[in-house]
Amino acid sequence: MRARVSTYLAFFAAPKLWLLVFFILPMMAMLLYSFWRVIDYQIVADFTLRNYQKIGGSLYVGVFLSTIKLSIYVTVLSLLIGYPVAYFLARKVRRFKMTLLLLVILPLWTSYLVRTYAWMLILGTQGVVNQALMGLGLITQPQTWLLYSDFAVTIALVHIYMPYLILPLYAVLEKIDPSLLEAAWDLGGGRIRTFLSVILPLSLPGIASGCLFVFIPSMGAFVTPELLGGTRSIMIGSIIAQQFGVAFEYPFGSALALVLMGIIFATAAICLRYGKPRGAV
Helix, strand or coil: CHHHHHHHHHHHHHHHHHHHHHHHHHHHHHHHHHHEEEECEEEEECCHHHHHHHHHCHHHHHHHHHHHHHHHHHHHHHHHHHHHHHHHHHHCCCCHHHHHHHHHHHHHHHHHHHHHHHHHHHHCCCCCCHHHHCCCCCCCCCCCCHHHHHHHHHHHHHHHHHHHHHHHHHHHHHCCCCHHHHHHCCCCCCHHHHHHHHHHCCCHHHHHHHHHHHHHHHCCCCHHHHHHHHCCCHHHHHHHHHHHHCCCCCHHHHHHHHHHHHHHHHHHHHHHHHHHCCCCC
């Protein structure tokens, strides 16, 4: 019995140690830093709420709101595009299913930075989109708004994070019992009614998980907004990165990061609360 208990403790010791060292301790350090301040480029352990009061200003509130708005756009677009793809793979494809799944995963094998630079080439003034529109005679000169805008950031983030929505959604849709669909059809439900009454409610866990997998990294994105957004699309991730990497404002950067995490945790709680099939406990 003692040997079994020792084995059990040893088995769970490693993940607990990992969680302690790489999550709990850094979070505690950030929490402490957020109440300190910087004087002459030196971090002073002087308790103050100035960092959080600064976040309450209109500038940073506006950046948080714009970040939330853009992340919601990315999540909704990913869901609108990804749901039909996941449904097709799970319910309609019989042959070449693994090949098509591999094509969904394939972009993840390419560097995040490379995919971001690719969109710079696609949306730039000499890029594929502008050249195609000019070739078709739809425009007479390159459109500069395609790049360095919320549009460019949104499109790139949808492309980058959509596989993270498709995969959990596919896993949920594939496990739906076909007998439930047959019962719905026997009771007179058409395709649309069966989808709305059976498939969609049962796929809510996949929708919630997939949306979180898109929304969370979109909220913290800073490389893509820096490269594709320029000065016209500033997200909170970029400001946090600047506080740590340029301004040496670790306390203020920590406060911004904690507020961002609070928003993410609240969103996750809402998604997990309502992302359950009807009747689930």
